[in-house]
Amino acid sequence: MFSFKRCLNLKPDQPKIWYTKAKIHGKIEEYEEAVNDLAMAIKYKNSFADAWYFRGAFLAPLGRYKETEMCLDSALHYDPKLVDKVTVLKESIKEHLK
Numbered sequence: 001m002f003s004f005k006r007c008l009n010l011k012p013d014q015p016k017i018w019y020t021k022a023k024i025h026g027k028i029e030e031y032e033e034a035v036n037d038l039a040m041a042i043k044y045k046n047s048f049a050d051a052w053y054f055r056g057a058f059l060a061p062l063g064r065y066k067e068t069e070m071c072l073d074s075a076l077h078y079d080p081k082l083v084d085k086v087t088v089l090k091e092s093i094k095e096h097l098k
Helices: 002-010 015-027 031-044 049-062 065-078 080-097
Strands: none
Touching: 015 031, 015 049, 031 049, 049 065, 049 080, 065 080
16 A cells, blocks of 8 residues: 555545555455545546446445445446446445435
8 A cells, every 4th residue: 555655645636546546445345445535536536437436335335325326326427337337236225225
């Protein structure tokens, strides 16, 4: 993670770096850190559909289902080709949204 921090110190406005760092956090189940990194990616590129999708995916295990749904809707808005992935994730949280 040191190299990511170094890159972000030099160029904090690079959404792809935040996104990549978040995916690593997610793989090791550090979901809060992943969600925060993805928020930064989205801050610098609001139309970053994959960042919206993974933010939703990492919010779900935290029990933040309404936010998950909002992120997935944003992902789909910016990239309709994500429909299959979004549909699968929405189905997996559907019972929590009742």
